Amino acid sequence: MTAEPLTSEITTTDPVPMLQDMIRFASVNPPGGEGPCVRYVEDILRSAGVECVLTGVDPERPNLVARLRGRGAAPPLLMHAHVDVVPVEGQDWSHPPFDGELRDGHVWGRGAIDMKGGLAMMLSAILRFRTEGIEPPGDVVLAVSPDEEAGSAVGAAHLVAERAELFAGVRHAIGEDGGAVFTCGDRRTYPIVVAEKRACWQRVTLRGPGGHASRQGRSGTAMGRLATLLTAVHDRRMPAHITPAVDLLLAELAANSDEPLAGRFRALREDPAATVPFDLLSEPDAVFLDSILRNTVNATIVRTSDKINVLPSTITVDLDGRILPGDWTVADYQDELRGLIGDHEFEVLVEGERMPAPQLGSFYELLTDVLREADPAGLPLPMLMTASTDARLFASLGIACYGWLPLRVPPGARYQDTMHAADERVPVDALRFGADCVHRMVERYR
Ligand SMILES: [Zn+2]
Structure with a gap:
């Protein structure tokens, strides 16, 4: 079964320009002001024919929950992302933090890793289903929230407390990997966060x-x-x-x-x-x-x-x-x-909210299989994160949450170390690789 292709409404499925655009919304939290960035994402999805709901307690700081309809062959799958970023004061940046510059094969700026880059991958995967005119196996639910960096009260905490019905039937979710990197000799490693x-x-x-x-x-x-x-x-x-x-x-x-x-x-x-x-x-x-x-x-x-x-x-x-x-x-x-x-x-x-013990079953296997096929030389590694993300909130709905936004970077490269620090940046190849992995994973989810 195929959906009507909507290529005329979609200007790009490339995550790179979308990330550049999103970095230019300086959604620094505090105070947040994530509204314009959330509405940018909403516009992209609406013009691609994806259903969108805005919900929140502060009109300047809405959550977006978008739903790409699937063909009913799999349960709905959640992707969650936050669009607020941490401040840059007192940091020595060699490139402007909010220009979204594309230089030396990297997109530079606050949020490139944490986590507008990840959101760009998710958007790219969703838009590809629309341009190819293919329905994913199940609905894909994308939650885009403010306030992750300052307690999530107006963000994901609002969603799970007041709008749980938007996530009915969801069993699994992916979200930010959170920088839990670990080197292993000269192997390229891919963290899969299974617990926080x-x-x-x-x-x-x-x-x-x-x-x-x-x-x-x-x-x-x-x-x-x-x-x-x-x-x-x-x-x-x-x-x-x-x-x-x-x-x-x-x-x-x-x-x-x-x-x-x-x-x-x-x-x-x-x-x-x-x-x-x-x-x-x-x-x-x-x-x-x-x-x-x-x-x-x-x-x-x-x-x-x-x-x-x-x-x-x-x-x-x-x-x-x-x-x-x-x-x-x-x-x-x-x-x-x-x-x-x-x-x-x-x-x-x-x-902090208690998270259930991690599940290392068939969904975890799917995440590792996609990585092994996309990069046979790479090594997927299960990770426990030392800090927590919005996953802790979605887990309270009974959803098994995984930090999985793969970046193919040279072995030992520690791009995640630039999150919350100066010169946050992401290689464009890594970003496109990640978007591809997310797309493949959604295609194979059952
Ligand atoms: Zn983050």
């Missing part, structure tokens, strides 16, 4: 005797406690636990690495307390692996008096904690944290 850690942001209050700072030697001061706490957080780790996603990742890494590294990956699978191979991996890879093996904590904000001659009696320390996926509760996390830094007055500031 969730936030547990807390404030600890430290107390002790205060007084005039001209006298030295008091015991049990808040500053003394701060030193102990920061040293523990920096030098020590909470215990390691192997979760299903990490177990599969270690198995793939062991099977595709040379000795002695392969043996170290096997050792970690058998005994998570084994030493992370900081000696054999690049530091970014080792830090990433260390972080997905366990619950983590970093001290990020310290507040106290601003008087130099006063010994403060109260200090607060904000801790960015991240909890492994699965059945972990905040209480479980705090038990482990006490083992690291001792007992304290903890105040939970933010608790």
Whole structure:
């Protein structure tokens, strides 16, 4: 069964010019102002005959939910993307961040990776079905949201709380890969994010005797406690636990690495307390692996008096904690944290939504099959992300969410490291490769 081709209404199916256009909407959050970029996407889809719904709590910051009708041979499939971007202040860019420049084979600008590039791939895949006059097996639902970078309250959280009916019947979703990269020798790797850690942001209050700072030697001061706490957080780790996603990742890494590294990956699978191979991996890879093996904590904000001659009696320390996926509760996390830094007055500031255990079944197989066919030399790797995305919200609707926006880049290239940083950019070949993969995946989804 074929649909009426609509080529006359579609000016391009190439993701590159669409990404350039979207970068030029400086949808920096805060404050957001994503409306013009969302409406740009809506215009493209409407003129291609795709049904569109705008919904939101703030007319300047709408969500778009578009539906490309399928032929009823598969359940509806969700693609979700956000169009807000993080600020560029204080960063040293060699190209203007909001010009969408095409230079040296790259599209440059804020959002190229996170994640207007991914949205351009999704749009390209949808438009190709229209220009080729072919209906996809099932409906393709594209959710384009504001506010992912600042809590998602007016974005995906609104969609799942108020417009869940738009996602009825959806079983699987793809969204941003989030930069969970890992190198493996000279192989090109493709992350498939199957699980995310969730936030547990807390404030600890430290107390002790205060007084005039001209006298030295008091015991049990808040500053003394701060030193102990920061040293523990920096030098020590909470215990390691192997979760299903990490177990599969270690198995793939062991099977595709040379000795002695392969043996170290096997050792970690058998005994998570084994030493992370900081000696054999690049530091970014080792830090990433260390972080997905366990619950983590970093001290990020310290507040106290601003008087130099006063010994403060109260200090607060904000801790960015991240909890492994699965059945972990905040209480479980705090038990482990006490083992690291001792007992304290903890105040939970933010608790992220819990995501279910990852599914590594037929949809995961489809994602790896598409990658293996598109790049036989590449290595798809299951990933646990250290941070969370809007996937955590769509997962609450019972949708199995995967971070899968493939970029074919040279082995070891770390374009994802430019997200939230200066000179964010994406190679045009990588973008077109990704659009092709998304299109193939939709064609084969059942
Ligand atoms: Zn993002």
